Amino acid sequence: MDIYICVGSSCHLKGSYEIINLMKENIKKYSLEDRVNIAAAVCLGKCTDGVCVKIDNEVLCGIFPENFHEFFKETVLKRLNLQNKQDVVCGGDLID
Numbered sequence: 001m002d003i004y005i006c007v008g009s010s011c012h013l014k015g016s017y018e019i020i021n022l023m024k025e026n027i028k029k030y031s032l033e034d035r036v037n038i039a040a041a042v043c044l045g046k047c048t049d050g051v052c053v054k055i056d057n058e059v060l061c062g063i064f065p066e067n068f069h070e071f072f073k074e075t076v077l078k079r080l081n082l083q084n085k086q087d088v089v090c091g092g093d094l095i096d
């Protein structure tokens with residue numbers, strides 16, 4: 001899974017770098033280093049909507065440190081589980 005985090009000026013002001021750090025921490029926490037790549041994007045075209053990320057060609061916005069964990073579980077972990085049904089999320093730990 002490729003995740004592009006917008007670091008354009010508007011998203012930068014709204015906390016892109018905090019989101020990048022949270023993304024890195026959670027990828028490590030769930031041992032997803034081999035399954036998730038993160039990269040910066042310049043502008044995803046929805047500047048007024050908060051920090052935006054692009055996952056699987058879908059742009060998702062309104063991501064802030066306060067709702068990051070919900071976003072990560074509901075988007076990243078869920079999509080990975082759908083892609084590989086052998087993975088089970090249990091109590092916050094990813095089990096193969």
Ligand code: FES
Nearest residue numbers: 006008011044046
């Ligand atoms: S600056 Fe992030 S969508 Fe434009």
